[in-house]
Amino acid sequence: DTAVSQTPKYLVTQMGNDKSIKCEQNLGHDTMYWYKQDSKKFLKIMFSYNNKELIINETVPNRFSPKSPDKAHLNLHINSLELGDSAVYFCASSQDAATSGGLQETQYFGPGTRLLVL
Amino acid sequence: AQSVTQPDIHITVSEGASLELRCNYSYGATPYLFWYVQSPGQGLQLLLKYFSGDTLVQGIKGFEAEFKRSQSSFNLRKPSVHWSDAAEYFCAVAPSRAGSYQLTFGKGTKLSVIP
Numbered sequence: 001d002t003a004v005s006q007t008p009k010y011l012v013t014q015m016g017n018d019k020s021i022k023c024e025q026n027l028g029h030d031t032m033y034w035y036k037q038d039s040k041k042f043l044k045i046m047f048s049y050n051n052k053e054l055i056i057n058e059t060v061p062n063r064f065s066p067k068s069p070d071k072a073h074l075n076l077h078i079n080s081l082e083l084g085d086s087a088v089y090f091c092a093s094s095q096d097a098a099t100s101g102g103l104q105e106t107q108y109f110g111p112g113t114r115l116l117v118l
Numbered sequence: 119a120q121s122v123t124q125p126d127i128h129i130t131v132s133e134g135a136s137l138e139l140r141c142n143y144s145y146g147a148t149p150y151l152f153w154y155v156q157s158p159g160q161g162l163q164l165l166l167k168y169f170s171g172d173t174l175v176q177g178i179k180g181f182e183a184e185f186k187r188s189q190s191s192f193n194l195r196k197p198s199v200h201w202s203d204a205a206e207y208f209c210a211v212a213p214s215r216a217g218s219y220q221l222t223f224g225k226g227t228k229l230s231v232i233p
Contacts, residue, residue, distance in 0.1 A: 090161060106167055109162040
């Protein structure tokens with residue numbers, strides 16, 4: 001069984017459209033993340049949710065809105081897509097640092113969603 | 119804020135040769151340290167991690183890494199590289215304090231393997 005899954009795997013869309021990427025984890029983790037990997041392979045965190053509460057919100061355009069309906073899901077909605085949004089988006093999850101004894105637990109990554117904006 | 123430097127953008131080795139990928143970090147204390155591997159078109163897979171204790175850490179696929187506090191380094195090694203090891207390798211750090219979730223990645227090192 002896949003631990004962290006993302007859909008879709010590939011997404012090709014026109015500039016100006018609105019799209020969503022879904023992420024689900026079956027590891028029982030409390031914390032989930034979204035990362036963006038640019039064309040130079042640089043990975044940067046965008047958001048983090050712990051128990052459905054936003055805890056990290058990096059400098060990301062407000063066209064990006066994460067939504068966590070429950071602990072196992074963290075979706076990413078993007079409004080008015082721009083060319084510069086083309087990237088690979090990775091979802092990840094980890095156990096809550098508080099419940100794991102205060103340690104930064106290992107993050108497990110999904111397979112990525114390759115977004116191409118035309 | 120923590121930062122990670124991977125000095126080598128691209129490394130090419132022959133199959134069967136040894137490998138060392140460099141990683142240096144900047145952080146006020148000893149951070150938590152990770153190495154991830156990304157095969158072409160794939161997601162990130164954890165190779166190994168260091169939280170505390172023995173500074174030589176064993177990982178999957180025959181990889182190991184050594185934490186050297188004095189050099190702020192966490193270099194990844196493998197004694198004999200296989201063609202399937204060709205991939206992008208990322209070093210990452212996280213603050214070693216409760217309630218912190220920030221994982222910072224280096225820019226990656228691309229490994230090519232010559233048959």
